Amino acid sequence: MKISFSNRLFSIILTGLLLIAGLGCKKNHNSQPSNPSSSNRLSDEDSLKYYIYHYMLVTFDDEAMAYFHDSLPLYLWYNQVPISSINPLDDNLYPKAETLLNKIISYPINPETGKPYDRYSFLDRAGSVSDLLQGGVTGDMGFQPVYAYDANNNLHLVVLYVYKNSSAGQQGVQRGWEITAINGNSNISDRNMVINAIYYSSSSSFTFKKPDGTSVTLTIQAMQYVVNPVLFDTVYTLSNGKKVGYFVFNQFIDIFDSANNPTETKNELDAVFQKFQDSAVNDIIVDLRYNGGGSVNTAEYIDNKLAPASAAGKVMYSYVYNDKLTKYASQLQLPSQIFFTSTGSFQLDHLFFIVSRNTVSASELTINNLRPYMDVQLVGDTTYGKPVGFFGWPIYDYDSTGKQQHLADLYSVNFQTKNATGYGDYFNGLVPSKFEYDYVGYNWGDTRDPNLQDVFNFLTTGNYRISAGARLATGAASLRMIPGSLPLKGFQGMVDFKQAQQLRPILMR
Template sequence: MNKRFTLAILIAGSMCAGFFSACKKESKAGGTTTTTTSGTATSDEDSLKYLMYNTMQVSYVDGGRSTTTSLPTYYWYSNVPTLNPLSSTYANADSLLERMKEYAVGTGSTVLDRYSFLDRTGSLSSSLQDGVSGSLKKVAATSGDYGMEVTYVYADASMSTTYLYVLYVDKNSPAGQAGLQRGDRITAINGDTNISYDGTSGSNYTKVINALYNSTSVTLKVNKVGTSSTTATYSLATTTYNINPVLFDTTYTINGAKVGYFVFYTFTSTYTSKGVASNTKTVLDALFSRFKSEGITNLIVDLRYNGGGSVTTAEYLDSAIAPASAAGKTMYYYLYNDKLTANLDQVGLEASVNFPASMGGLALDNVFFITSGNTASASEMTLNNLKPYMNVQLVGTTTYGKPCGFITFTLSDHDSTGKEQYLADLYAINFATENANHTGGYYSGISPTDSAADYIDAPWGSLTQDENLYNIKYYLTNGSYPANTGGRLAAGSNSGVLRVSKAPLNTKKFSGMVDYRLGKKLK
């Protein structure tokens, strides 16, 4: 659709931006420069470029129409020079955003913003805030998903052969309901057995991505976990479903004490956009109620595939896990850009969040987090917030490194008839967090207390086959971790070649640290 805008577009959404022929940007030092941008918006994409830029770099006030208030929302706005978002240099809003991110640099000119992005379907907001997977704000080719993640795994010690495996499956999803599970090896997709890894730009890789994440139906042939001879065929169709973020849970008795364990794969919000308790809250309430009644004195939270999500769910977990002595004390601090920080009361933002007066009731000696390079954002925030108040142990590998988060801005325009048109949800870094000891800034990730490998053929919860759990059991039994990082392999339970060495294929799954509450508070 072709439209021409010369002055202003009325924008609607959860928070908005406006379109003007000129913008004003103040430097970090406080000086002011005014630049008149040339060009006019001739398409929805032009509108999106300008609205995104204005929201990040100029001001969100009055739908972005204010010319007297300077309240940019981007955390690193002062690093970005004045740009013309309508320049033909930027083919689309995504390329403009990538250019802006290049200016978010830290020590040694390291680019810190690996995170900001545009969601053009609204699916992330639906899944994170309302707990419904695959629900779209904007009509697209697909709706819903299969509810599983897959990855390539090296199948021999020489790392010359790769197999495609199911990494995890949501219980409520089409894949979960059909019976697919962690450790199933996919041997054919739609009858095609040529699915070995050939690089992220390879034809096989592209074929797998399209079949599993960009289609509405698929047929998979698999070798079932734990056997090379049992095969099964699954025909799946995408659908929307209520996300169950807990993949597995159990309670062990180790060295005479009760130990709770659960696998948590996404921080879907505990309350929906309508303010009602979500399925995530129902699941977590039941889980922690059981842990409390069983009298656990140690807890293992498995976040090895958890890319984060809603801040309120991180707060729920911290409040459920932390000791009673943390009640009413600081859980974490927010850090904003200088303009927002100087006007917190005016804009309605919080400087910090405290633990509630009433805690979860657990009395834990230790909390263990199983981590990997896929453990990000709200996951890292959760464990970091607990460190000032209790013994926090990390087992696995170094986390992703994302101590910062988003306030969602929904960008829309109107056509010539006045009909609102959804363009995208903007996720650009708006804040960082620090724990009560002012510890944060872990852009290179958080190192584990003990290193352990992840093996795809290790079932959820196995104390003998999962090296992470083996090492934690060893610690609880002996007071220290195994001297070697191959403790599970030394026990002779597995050959060890099926080590998870690549990230989940669905790069769109990354969901960051999103604070929907702040979005509602912004004035």
């Protein structure tokens, strides 16, 4: 990715930064690779820090900045950052690019909470987020554990979910199985041991206790596989004859890959919605309780499928950019609004979402977009609270031979979204219609799951049930998830790849 420094304003900025940083730098940022033998070359780390500062706070494209005679920063809250006081090449203050990024995002403060708005922006050095969201490809053991308490507050380690194409999925591991030993060690309360074995090992042995009381020991390996985000789907027939479609959706992987080919995610979603249409469902339950978000494109696709026919042609959501991008949005071909298109697949009486503190961003966008047009109800816990998203910006420089090399992908907050009524300030999360604990001893679709029971009770009586009795259960049914007890592996946020691709050609001119 080339950056031109022909415009005088930017040359002055760069010269000042280089003087502050000293002349011992190893690489300069000309539009062509520098001479490998030159002493005036920045290190890769300094290059990365410089690009982060430049893209977020100055401009994403120097030629466009020169054309408009104005800065074009990408960061939504750039005007709350004291730009002149930050020298990205100060290795004492910012030894790593992440240190600089964390400093930048500490400045925008939410006046309601007195805390930083931005608990979201991050740097992906491996490019794994793009691989996951655009190609559906990831590499791990394929299951997520979590700690849970039983009715007597005894600690258990339980499988939260499994991807069928992974090593764990191929060996039949299921949600609700209890892990009683790892590599022969039964001290499952050792959190570091659990994290190292699952997240940082190529292979580990796990002893699982199944709901029927039997145990099995399996060796599970970290491997590359294609994620299947639809973990479960079915159609229920309730006592009053209502048909209810239910599916678990665990990641908003894009429905099209980078070559515009349909992904497995699109195929799975299409199969689920076709099943629901064939069954003439009256209501749908979408289980997003561990969905950290992903592609905005997939959120739009699902919303178009679920929205009533009356929503066609109406506003789905609006973008909020910073003042600079807003000023030149039309010239940059940045949209201000997205509209519903092919709606009317269903005429639902109610739409339910099962949610939790791990329901993030693109998941929240999907919910918020539909609220102005239909009866949308939430069951579970308050969502994470992330009404903002990323373009996803790859950062490159050149090595000593002049070969382009990928340094990292920058995910800094670039936009906020609001629904057709103008609501989008859910930084503290979306509050459920009915609060419910997450009992993780139940497998997907088990009608004893209190979250499903809440919905079924509403659909048959018109009211949500009182949930106190669920806590009196014993065995696997009593295992209540401890939120935050273990890190959930997976992306949290929403990425608008379409808008990023729209802007990048300007950068490549």
